[in-house]
Amino acid sequence: MISFLLARLVGAVVTLFFVSALAFFATAFAPGNPAAVLLGNMATPERVEAVTRQMGLDQPTGIRYMIWLRETLSGNLGTSNLSFKPVNDLLAAALPATLELALASLLVAVVIALPLGLLVAQHRDSWWSRPTSALVTLGISVPGFWVGLILIVTFSVWLKLLPSAGFVPLSRSVAGNVRSMILPVTTLAIYLIPSLVRFVRVAAIDVLRESYVDTARAKGVGPWAILLRHVAPNTLITTITYIGLQLGVLISGAIVVEVIFSIPGIGRLGMNAVLNRDYPVIQGVVLVAATGYVAVNLLIDIAYALIDPRVRTG
Amino acid sequence: MTKVLLEVDSLTVRLGHADSAATLVEELSFSVAAGEILCIVGESGCGKTVTARSVIGLNRNEPGFHTSGKIMFDGRNLLTLDEPSMRRIRGARMSMIFQDPMSSLNPLHRIGTQIEESLAIHGDLGRRERRERTVELLSQVGIPDARARIDDYPHQFSGGMRQRAMIALALAGNPDLLIADEPTTALDVTTQKQILTLLERLRNDYGMAVIFITHDLGVVAEIADRVMVMYAGKCVESGTVREVFHAPQHPYTAGLLASIPALNRPKLPRLQSIRGAPPVLSEGRPEGCAFQPRCAHAFDACSTEPPMTSTGELDHLDRCWLLPAQKRHLANAMEVNA
Ligand SMILES: Nc1ncnc2c1ncn2[C@@H]1O[C@H](COP(=O)(O)OP(=O)(O)OP(=O)(O)O)[C@@H](O)[C@H]1O
Ligand SMILES: [Mg+2]
Numbered sequence: 001m002i003s004f005l006l007a008r009l010v011g012a013v014v015t016l017f018f019v020s021a022l023a024f025f026a027t028a029f030a031p032g033n034p035a036a037v038l039l040g041n042m043a044t045p046e047r048v049e050a051v052t053r054q055m056g057l058d059q060p061t062g063i064r065y066m067i068w069l070r071e072t073l074s075g076n077l078g079t080s081n082l083s084f085k086p087v088n089d090l091l092a093a094a095l096p097a098t099l100e101l102a103l104a105s106l107l108v109a110v111v112i113a114l115p116l117g118l119l120v121a122q123h124r125d126s127w128w129s130r131p132t133s134a135l136v137t138l139g140i141s142v143p144g145f146w147v148g149l150i151l152i153v154t155f156s157v158w159l160k161l162l163p164s165a166g167f168v169p170l171s172r173s174v175a176g177n178v179r180s181m182i183l184p185v186t187t188l189a190i191y192l193i194p195s196l197v198r199f200v201r202v203a204a205i206d207v208l209r210e211s212y213v214d215t216a217r218a219k220g221v222g223p224w225a226i227l228l229r230h231v232a233p234n235t236l237i238t239t240i241t242y243i244g245l246q247l248g249v250l251i252s253g254a255i256v257v258e259v260i261f262s263i264p265g266i267g268r269l270g271m272n273a274v275l276n277r278d279y280p281v282i283q284g285v286v287l288v289a290a291t292g293y294v295a296v297n298l299l300i301d302i303a304y305a306l307i308d309p310r311v312r313t314g
Numbered sequence: 315m316t317k318v319l320l321e322v323d324s325l326t327v328r329l330g331h332a333d334s335a336a337t338l339v340e341e342l343s344f345s346v347a348a349g350e351i352l353c354i355v356g357e358s359g360c361g362k363t364v365t366a367r368s369v370i371g372l373n374r375n376e377p378g379f380h381t382s383g384k385i386m387f388d389g390r391n392l393l394t395l396d397e398p399s400m401r402r403i404r405g406a407r408m409s410m411i412f413q414d415p416m417s418s419l420n421p422l423h424r425i426g427t428q429i430e431e432s433l434a435i436h437g438d439l440g441r442r443e444r445r446e447r448t449v450e451l452l453s454q455v456g457i458p459d460a461r462a463r464i465d466d467y468p469h470q471f472s473g474g475m476r477q478r479a480m481i482a483l484a485l486a487g488n489p490d491l492l493i494a495d496e497p498t499t500a501l502d503v504t505t506q507k508q509i510l511t512l513l514e515r516l517r518n519d520y521g522m523a524v525i526f527i528t529h530d531l532g533v534v535a536e537i538a539d540r541v542m543v544m545y546a547g548k549c550v551e552s553g554t555v556r557e558v559f560h561a562p563q564h565p566y567t568a569g570l571l572a573s574i575p576a577l578n579r580p581k582l583p584r585l586q587s588i589r590g591a592p593p594v595l596s597e598g599r600p601e602g603c604a605f606q607p608r609c610a611h612a613f614d615a616c617s618t619e620p621p622m623t624s625t626g627e628l629d630h631l632d633r634c635w636l637l638p639a640q641k642r643h644l645a646n647a648m649e650v651n652a
Pocket of ligand 2 (some may be wrong): 361362364495
């Protein structure tokens, strides 16, 4: 168990190292001079050259990478080319909103999709199972932002119940924060739920065909106990893996939702940075996203070991 | 004769919808007496598993299965029994073990927990007593150092030990009937032998009846009191092991027996070696006797389905149009071959 987790930890560090290198070189080799972007169309060539030197952009790429790596490892991600604020501060300001959005949406999605998928699987022959599955499939083909726009029109334009934009930090007002997050979280959860339900349904049907489910039936276990004690835990194993693989979908979905609802999160920060060639911020955002990805996968491995004795003791 | 425990009468199992339904088991009738071991033999796909699952009611809730006939157990027809009452029978009065011990235990639960779950459903033992009883059951089926192994997970057990644990689980409710669907097929020869000995011992100690499904006629010779030979979803011959093995009445049974070099040799090959293959039941059954296309003795009459007839010997039935004299010849021919 310990050695299993240590191996995963080493893997995580190696992954992060490569992602950081990728983040640096992708921006370093991108066309266009950040100094020129920064100074705008009116700048003289001499001025551009001076700023280029000032930003250290005239150095060979290898040396710039070593400097960047040293600074990054010591926790300094540089300054924004745009606002001249430290990237660290920008990320720290944007992170809570994104974390809240992503985690709350994932939680809502799992809490709804897991029981729904299990039920649809258990009652796969009843009259309501097929229409439900069809509805879910329909949900997969509807783009996530479309749902968001419908929600905005319904709940803030027509009913004037919820704000359509703006984010209230938890630290300022809990009630305000919840109010401002209901629509974004709903949008992102609705975006995640259909494919999750479909996956859980297929996984649970596989588990229901397993011989140990027959064993449970043959010893007189009732249908609910079979679903909860035998089918659900075994379905969870594959579902957790699937959630890990879907993390990219969660991140890209979060970016779209942040932009729609004007939430000052990592996604919007990254979006603006890309539009303005603000390379230090781009690198910071990529690093944060990658760290989140790696951390979640580490959590998934731990969850694995907790659920599955074959991983723990095998 | 001892008391009849299970009486299956004209069991018919169809799978699928209305006119496209395939008949997997047709008009099957047999009975099991208390304390008796009945072996069901037949080639792959002849409906042995479907029969067993119908008896314990595992496919009554499966989509597409339609079961008719009667399954009388202890004076009640299980086919018309409601699900809650059926659940009180499963695991308590009747239990089942499966072919593959690698997949028939839940990989996420401890061995002990899985046995205790059955004890909790069917008895009124407290937590501690359940655990004690579980240790007792595990030792009874020959798990060495059961108290130390009770908290193991299935993957920490070998195949043979898992099948023993499955048997312990099946015994938890003190059943009157144990259904074993090829319980030794996935095991090596030595383990196979041990499991057979164990089942026989449990039958002798507890007077529990066993329906034992197998491909292996050697196993039948070893443990069965009576045997039922199935072909294409029907019973083609049944009787005591002695009767059926020494005087097979159906060419199919004779063929199965002839493919074994000698019954008293320790190592026996799996049955087969009758030319051709059985009909695929999902594609509909042929007219008349289903074995006719493969039968060396087929004649005009075989294009209509033969009824079950008695040989006159106690309980020895078969489904074949040949005349009694010709059937006697089958047995003789087999002995010459052997
Ligand atoms: N759930 C199912 N869905 C579709 N067909 C089935 C199902 N269960 C059984 N069958 C079909 O019913 C027929 C009888 O199957 P069954 O499993 O009872 O055979 P068997 O005698 O146990 O064979 P084996 O010796 O291979 O275990 C086969 O043709 C099989 O394909
Ligand atoms: Mg079978």
